[in-house]
Amino acid sequence: MKNTKEISIGNMKIGGGNRIAIQSMTTTKPSDLEKSIAQINSLEKAGCDIVRITVPTIEDAKFIDKIKEKISIPLVADIHFDYKIALECIERGIDKIRINPGNIGDRERVKILANRANLCNIPIRIGVNSGSIDKEILQKFGAPNADAMVESALKEVAVLEGCDFTNIVLSLKASNVVTTVEAYRKIAKKVNYPLHIGVTEAGSEYSGLVKSSVGLGSLILDDIGDTIRVSLTAEPEKEIYAAKEILKACGKINGGINIVSCPTCGRCNYNLIETVKKVEELTKNIDKKLTVAVMGCVVNGPGEAKEADLGVAGGLTECILFKKGELARKIPFENLLDELMKEINGA
Numbered sequence: 001m002k003n004t005k006e007i008s009i010g011n012m013k014i015g016g017g018n019r020i021a022i023q024s025m026t027t028t029k030p031s032d033l034e035k036s037i038a039q040i041n042s043l044e045k046a047g048c049d050i051v052r053i054t055v056p057t058i059e060d061a062k063f064i065d066k067i068k069e070k071i072s073i074p075l076v077a078d079i080h081f082d083y084k085i086a087l088e089c090i091e092r093g094i095d096k097i098r099i100n101p102g103n104i105g106d107r108e109r110v111k112i113l114a115n116r117a118n119l120c121n122i123p124i125r126i127g128v129n130s131g132s133i134d135k136e137i138l139q140k141f142g143a144p145n146a147d148a149m150v151e152s153a154l155k156e157v158a159v160l161e162g163c164d165f166t167n168i169v170l171s172l173k174a175s176n177v178v179t180t181v182e183a184y185r186k187i188a189k190k191v192n193y194p195l196h197i198g199v200t201e202a203g204s205e206y207s208g209l210v211k212s213s214v215g216l217g218s219l220i221l222d223d224i225g226d227t228i229r230v231s232l233t234a235e236p237e238k239e240i241y242a243a244k245e246i247l248k249a250c251g252k253i254n255g256g257i258n259i260v261s262c263p264t265c266g267r268c269n270y271n272l273i274e275t276v277k278k279v280e281e282l283t284k285n286i287d288k289k290l291t292v293a294v295m296g297c298v299v300n301g302p303g304e305a306k307e308a309d310l311g312v313a314g315g316l317t318e319c320i321l322f323k324k325g326e327l328a329r330k331i332p333f334e335n336l337l338d339e340l341m342k343e344i345n346g347a
């Protein structure tokens with residue numbers, strides 16, 4: 001977003017016109033030290049900019065510094081209920097805290113936490129979820145709708161601001177896409193704190209991706225959102241690949257391989273569906289700005305390949321490789337992947 005406040009999370013800046021940062025969350029507890037480190041480093045390799053980890057106990061908080069020693073992306077602690085866990089995480093070098101001040105308890109505790117975070121320049125994300133809006137607000141609005149979420153967020157912001165704390169990131173997530181989009185659109189008009197956008201409990205890899213694409217895509221195209229989390233019931237690396245695809249589709253990422261492929265039809269003489277899946281898998285970590293067409297047949301393949309840097313299209317007995325719309329050479333079907341990857345890597 002152009003007009004949001006810039007916030008530093010470790011070595012990463014969000015808001016203030018910086019690029020939209022990609023986040024995910026580990027499926028481990030900090031006390032599973034080796035697993036946590038391995039997963040965070042794998043997420044970084046996939047393209048994750050900021051990673052969150054749940055810190056359910058004070059004992060878990062004692063592993064934060066050990067994790068930090070072995071990772072290089074900023075680490076965010078997800079804290080519920082106990083402000084002392086948040087304080088311990090700050091002492092051990094956490095880069096950001098995510099809380100819902102409403103469940104931290106009395107205001108005095110929130111104040112202690114805000115003062116400590118201020119002193120250490122640690123931002124706090126206020127994470128409002130439609131499922132955990134306080135009773136008073138819920139009664140006023142009658143349902144956990146967008147207005148209730150906005151009021152809840154503003155109430156929590158006022159609490160932190162009342163402690164002279166403004167190093168704030170906000171999120172207002174619902175599992176309902178329409179509610180989520182409405183809530184973010186409304187809050188974006190009221191505050192200039194950076195927004196962490198996401199649809200919560202979005203579901204499986206397939207339905208979660210659809211919900212997140214519609215919700216986050218709508219917001220990003222409205223220029224709302226400073227950091228993005230795609231929530232999927234799948235391996236966390238998949239959240240990163242999904243986030244990258246959403247950002248690419250919204251024109252926010254220029255790098256990476258853009259694969260175009262046709263829906264196939266009776267003219268296709270090879271297994272295009274499997275081939276495209278394999279090309280996607282083989283190219284997901286390649287950070288080159290290339291458009292690659294993988295087309296079913298030569299009828300439309302060459303036309304599409306005109307727009308692409310590279311392209312393959314199936315013929316009757318073999319494939320045809322195109323470069324910038326020009327026929328480069330013919331390839332037997334069985335060598336298609338090897339030859340295509342050679343071209344991509346050499347481009």
Ligand code: SF4
Nearest residue numbers: 262264265296297300
């Ligand atoms: Fe069918 Fe060829 Fe078009 Fe693919 S490119 S949909 S195979 S006509």
